Amino acid sequence: MRLKILFFLMIIPFLVKGIDFETSGYVKYLFSGAKLPFIQKRLNDHLLHARLNTRWYVTSDLSFSLETRWRTYYGQSVEDIPDFKERITHDYEFSDLGWELIKKNRLFSFAEIDRLYLDYQAPKWQITLGRQRIAWGTSLVWNIIDLFNPMSILDFDYEERPGSDAVRFQYFTGSLSRIEFAYQPAPSNNKQIFALLWATHYGEYDLFFLAGMKHHRKTAGFAWTGYIKDAGFRGEFRVSDPLSEGPQTPAPLPELPSLTNDKRISVQGVLSFDYSFPNSFYVHSELLYNRNGRTRNAGFYQLQAAKADMLTPAKWSLFQEFAYDFHPLVRGDVFVFYNPDDRSGLIAPSVSWSVFTNVDLYLIGFVIRGKSSSEFGAMGNAGFLRLKYSF
Amino acid sequence: MKKKLFIKQGKSFFLLVMSFMLLNSAFLFADQKGTEIVRKANDQLRGKSSIITATLTVIKPNWTRSISMKIWSLEPDYALILITKPARDKGTITLKRKREVWNWLPSIRRMIKIPPSMMLQPWMGSDFTNDDLVRESSIVEDYTHTIIGEEKIGGYDCYKIRFDPKPEAGVVWGKIIAWITKKNYLELKAEYYDEDGQLIKSMLGSKIKKMGGRLIPSYWEMIPQNKKGHKTIIEYHSIKFNVKIDPSFFSQQNMKRIR
Numbered sequence: 001m002r003l004k005i006l007f008f009l010m011i012i013p014f015l016v017k018g019i020d021f022e023t024s025g026y027v028k029y030l031f032s033g034a035k036l037p038f039i040q041k042r043l044n045d046h047l048l049h050a051r052l053n054t055r056w057y058v059t060s061d062l063s064f065s066l067e068t069r070w071r072t073y074y075g076q077s078v079e080d081i082p083d084f085k086e087r088i089t090h091d092y093e094f095s096d097l098g099w100e101l102i103k104k105n106r107l108f109s110f111a112e113i114d115r116l117y118l119d120y121q122a123p124k125w126q127i128t129l130g131r132q133r134i135a136w137g138t139s140l141v142w143n144i145i146d147l148f149n150p151m152s153i154l155d156f157d158y159e160e161r162p163g164s165d166a167v168r169f170q171y172f173t174g175s176l177s178r179i180e181f182a183y184q185p186a187p188s189n190n191k192q193i194f195a196l197l198w199a200t201h202y203g204e205y206d207l208f209f210l211a212g213m214k215h216h217r218k219t220a221g222f223a224w225t226g227y228i229k230d231a232g233f234r235g236e237f238r239v240s241d242p243l244s245e246g247p248q249t250p251a252p253l254p255e256l257p258s259l260t261n262d263k264r265i266s267v268q269g270v271l272s273f274d275y276s277f278p279n280s281f282y283v284h285s286e287l288l289y290n291r292n293g294r295t296r297n298a299g300f301y302q303l304q305a306a307k308a309d310m311l312t313p314a315k316w317s318l319f320q321e322f323a324y325d326f327h328p329l330v331r332g333d334v335f336v337f338y339n340p341d342d343r344s345g346l347i348a349p350s351v352s353w354s355v356f357t358n359v360d361l362y363l364i365g366f367v368i369r370g371k372s373s374s375e376f377g378a379m380g381n382a383g384f385l386r387l388k389y390s391f
Numbered sequence: 392m393k394k395k396l397f398i399k400q401g402k403s404f405f406l407l408v409m410s411f412m413l414l415n416s417a418f419l420f421a422d423q424k425g426t427e428i429v430r431k432a433n434d435q436l437r438g439k440s441s442i443i444t445a446t447l448t449v450i451k452p453n454w455t456r457s458i459s460m461k462i463w464s465l466e467p468d469y470a471l472i473l474i475t476k477p478a479r480d481k482g483t484i485t486l487k488r489k490r491e492v493w494n495w496l497p498s499i500r501r502m503i504k505i506p507p508s509m510m511l512q513p514w515m516g517s518d519f520t521n522d523d524l525v526r527e528s529s530i531v532e533d534y535t536h537t538i539i540g541e542e543k544i545g546g547y548d549c550y551k552i553r554f555d556p557k558p559e560a561g562v563v564w565g566k567i568i569a570w571i572t573k574k575n576y577l578e579l580k581a582e583y584y585d586e587d588g589q590l591i592k593s594m595l596g597s598k599i600k601k602m603g604g605r606l607i608p609s610y611w612e613m614i615p616q617n618k619k620g621h622k623t624i625i626e627y628h629s630i631k632f633n634v635k636i637d638p639s640f641f642s643q644q645n646m647k648r649i650r
Contacts, residue, residue: 024478024481024482026478026479121648126644132500133499133500134500135499135500135501138504140503151499159498159499160498160499160500161499170644172642172643172644174642175488175638175639175641175642175643175644176488176642176643178643178644204490204491206504225504226504227506227507229507230506230507230508231506231508232504232505232506232508232509233506234504274506274509275506275508276506276508276509277508282509328449328451329454329456354456357456357457357477357479358477358478358479360479388479390477390478390479390481391478
């Protein structure tokens with residue numbers, strides 16, 4: 001039934017003449033081969049992934065957006081990874097708006113709506129209601145002032161990120177300044193988020209000031225983005241109520257301390273620099289500090305850290321990236337994550353090639369180093385090949 | 392790193408805009424009669440503000456790529472660029488205010504501020520170089536120009552004018568030779584020579600059309616010398632000159648609004 005409604009929503013623009021609408025999207029094929037530490041076999045999987053974005057302009061100020069995502073997996077992971085569905089889907093607070101289409105041995109097909117919102121724009125303000133993406137922050141890897149759904153660079157095949165079921169109001173005070181309010185309701189107090197963001201501009205810097213409440217913890221932060229000479233310089237900083245005042249989750253192992261027992265004020269900070277040389281060589285460095293982060297056994301804390309609003313389980317995280325255009329259509333990139341406390345890391349070399357107009361080939365590998373209890377040692381080695389057609 | 396790819400595209404769009412602006416101001420040369428002709432040719436292409444739709448195509452021996460865009464600009468400090476094609480980049484918006492540049496990336500719904508070091512790299516091997524784009528403004532003062540003859544280009548009678556760098560000027564070109572029509576003052580051809588007198592590249596204007604109330608060449612080719620099968624084309628689809636836009640139009644709010 002719900003699927004029929006979805007289908008109906010999607011074809012309306014094609015049925016009703018005179019509706020002003022735009023569509024776009026892509027179809028991707030992704031092959032992945034992975035060796036995970038907790039599974040004996042190497043896992044080979046195929047994923048066919050389509051995205052369809054539609055936006056109807058009811059008037060020039062009022063629009064309705066619907067974006068759907070269709071994934072069909074075929075491979076060993078479907079069979080061998082327990083809770084496969086939970087691992088590849090996002091848990092929304094109210095309704096998932098997701099449908100299992102096929103589940104048969106190695107085949108798994110899933111459709112979902114990850115954007116569904118109304119947007120109204122007045123000359124000075126804008127209101128957006130529904131499942132939407134609220135992307136705050138200035139850094140390119142870690143966005144600690146993004147209270148809603150910070151991006152994850154390792155999840156490269158879903159750069160759109162899941163939406164947030166929220167209401168967002170923006171009041172524009174100038175060409176480069178605004179005040180924003182966003183609220184994400186939830187059945188439980190512990191899951192609600194509300195935040196006020198003030199964006200302003202000084203010299204050649206964009207400045208952001210944040211105050212809010214996330215998962216029952218008060219929080220405040222600021223971020224900036226600007227230039228040091230010709231280089232990019234940005235950063236983010238946030239303090240929050242202690243983790244002990246938020247929702248409690250159990251320690252990953254009984255003999256380890258729980259992150260949510262920490263009674264200290266939470267402090268997080270990010271610094272980010274990048275520079276492009278005239279020959280296209282690109283250098284990008286980032287540093288993340290998290291007072292609640294673990295210096296030992298970080299690998300065990302991945303899940304608990306994610307639930308506790310931490311971008312990594314580590315106290316210190318380093319990121320370094322280099323990129324270069326080998327050809328106008330071919331870009332090579334390599335980035336490294338490094339945890340200086342447990343000396344574990346991840347290296348990700350990649351190549352992207354614009355094969356034809358709108359057809360892109362992408363190859364990326366994740367190579368890990370570290371003990372099994374370390375932050376990256378607990379992850380797996382993996383290689384991916386992706387062909388993408390945009391329309 | 393996906394985002395990094397986007398950013399890389401974004402910075403290149405900025406360069407494209409510079410390419411378009413080059414057409415608006417590359418011919419600001421001055422010297423008595425030559426000066427007068429050149430100024431008129433330049434006025435023909437220039438507006439205080441404009442809305443342009445155009446396509447840039449890079450042609451290489453083995454491949455070709457095109458990008459189409461709509462550009463709102465208010466000289467010299469403000470521009471908004473909306474990518475309309477190809478699909479992979481569609482909806483990407485670049486805002487320029489003086490030295491600052493932001494990209495709006497629709498797929499990740501994020502605004503990213505682009506550092507100056509990232510802005511000046513050629514888009515997919517375009518034959519417009521940074522020197523073309525960045526140094527053009529100084530060409531006004533840095534060259535003298537002399538009428539050296541008259542020739543027909545594409546059936547139009549043209550003045551042939553030579554530009555020589557002034558001794559103290561630190562310019563890239565040894566000389567430039569340009570052809571400007573006697574009627575309507577349209578620049579139809581320019582040749583760029585290095586300091587040894589070697590021809591490096593030529594720019595050709597054609598498909599003269601009335602756009603924005605003016606007669607202008609709507610099709611431009613930049614052809615590098617000694618590189619067979621290489622060329623970059625800019626084609627204007629529509630132009631509106633001197634539209635009413637003030638600096639407040641070039642806002643982060645409008646970045647997400649314009650269509």
